[in-house]
Amino acid sequence: MTASASRDPDGDVARQFFRLTEQAGDMPLPGAGNTWQRWMALAQVAAQDVCLIKLFEAHADALAILAELGRPKPPPGTRWAVWAAEPPDARVVLHADGGANGGAVLSGRKAWCSGAPLVTHALLTCWDAREQPCLAVLALDAPGIAADEGAWRSPAMTAARTADLVLDGTPARQLGASGAYLRRPGFWHGGAGIAACWLGAAVPFVLALRALVARRAEAHAAAHFGAADIALRGGWAMLRETAAWIDANPAADAVTVVQRARLAAEKAATDIMAHAGRALGAGPLCRDAALAARFCDLPVFLRQSHAERDLAALGTGLAAPGQGSDAGWAPWLSVMPGLDPSCLGVAP
Template sequence: MSDMPLARAANDTHHMENVYGGERPAMTLASLEHFLADVRFDANAVTDLGNVLSAITLRGLDRLPLPGQGATLMRWRMLAAVAARDLGLVKLYEGHTDALAILAELRGPVAPRRSRWGTWAAEPPDARVVATASGTGMLRLHGTKAWCSGAQVVSHALVTAWQDDAPVLAAVDLQQPSISISADNWRAVGMHATASGDVCFEGASATQVGGAHDYVTRPGFWQGGAGIAACWYGAACGIANVLREAVIRRADPYALAHLGAVDVALAGAAAVLRETATFIDAHPEGNAMHVALRARLAVENAACVVMTHAGRALGAGPLCRDARLARLMADLPVFLRQSHAERDLAALGKTCIDDPGPAWLL
């Protein structure tokens, strides 16, 4: 990437098409499901995940409806469909589609055709990226960004950085000699294939996206956060479907009871996700923190219920001999830790006090 910034889209009502390279979003869930049913790949290899992501972008199946534009639930259904197929794949797919949504919301540069994006916003205390201005709209990045999912297979990334102690967002072409990638610290078993390593920037050129603080203050921050719950939900459904098929083959009272508990958990989570999507579409510029936290925590709880009952009902056999189920059961607990557990519960409780509203009334 040269010192010239990535091409910026016009400041008009067609920015959604512009950020997708001039094409409208593909809103056909059936097309994505058909692709997922047919595609074959090694789910343990990040290169295979990258190839599948490339195939998805080539077919336009990454052009999801943008959050808050009237079809948020369809966006989440597509995320859930990919998650039910493979969590490593959806980790890359969600990061890519989230980046496209952020570029649209903050009127960032146009994503080059067939580009594959990561969204890297982790801010551990021992890994920080510093940005310095290097021209109009341009930045130079120095430092290490940790937890970079798919770093070895994406072509571009949105990276949070710090400029004069203020948080900024940068769009980076990763094909630069001043950028190096290492997965040496990634020792995970669950989500292993995402190869979420460290990316070191040594004066890499980047384009600033939005202004200082815009990444976290934009409405889409919490809208996107709720979308993560759709990924968790899809994976839980994938596990539940294995349980249901097993019960169909051999139904005993205990297995039926486990399946009933799973149905209750998933139905409740689905209802919360639908309600959250409706709220976001009705209040596209509003603060969705309350409903997003509630959705994430409701789905996290449901996913834990599903894993517990599925494990107890199925026993060790499928966990040892069904590679897809074993991978889902290993991946999902790691992915769920993107939730901050009791910290998120406390934050949700505070919103119940600050703005109680009629949320609990029928």
């Protein structure tokens, strides 16, 4: 048995992924008025299985990207991924064929391709001849694709079937102009959707703590449950606020509000997992297969956050000149007489 199959011997995650993709076309698009409902749907899948949401969120994100860039909805039966990791040792270069239909060929290595054996198509980031970032549409049955599942060495998230792809003159199609993928408002909307997945994936830990305290009212376990409840509800409140802001400002630059939401969700999920581990002890880590898998999978899933790099980016942005009421500081400064707003780069 291969490492990739060891955690999902019957292919249950793949079957569930196939089933969910048939329903994904009915999900609200981000920024269209029902962003919170979209995120709650993602969170519910994340609460079911971390590998499943890793696959399904990428499919849903691909549909949203295609819609935002003016492309028709993909035909039924297709399953999509978005592969946007850009590690320094793996890069894909796009060579346009000069035609009007966006035809191109891809060459290079694409790392961290989750669902590579399971999807039919992918949107993947690459670089054009001018060293500009771009997005390509790749059909996984195209020639010139070699998959390396052996690059994934971790016992975590094996059912997500992550591989490195080596592309050698692989036919593809450029999607939109170079740089359009990063410039579009939906880039940050999708980033906040991932935060909803992180927090949804932490919910079973809170439920396990609740069940423990209901069985045995021990003070320390109750304290951990209380702390986890606060973290969970605080994270949801931040995400609900962010969803409302995005729906009210669908074309605005969402970088600050989304960075906050992502960092809040990451911290909440990390804290919840720590409280669960300390209160539940070794038993669930060894004898509860589903919870043990979640303890293994969620730390890897959370590393889609860039930790202190994201915190630094948020802080730097908030202190930059020109940050106005959207930064969220102006209302507080108005009730703090004598404080010089220039210290934060915020006008009251």
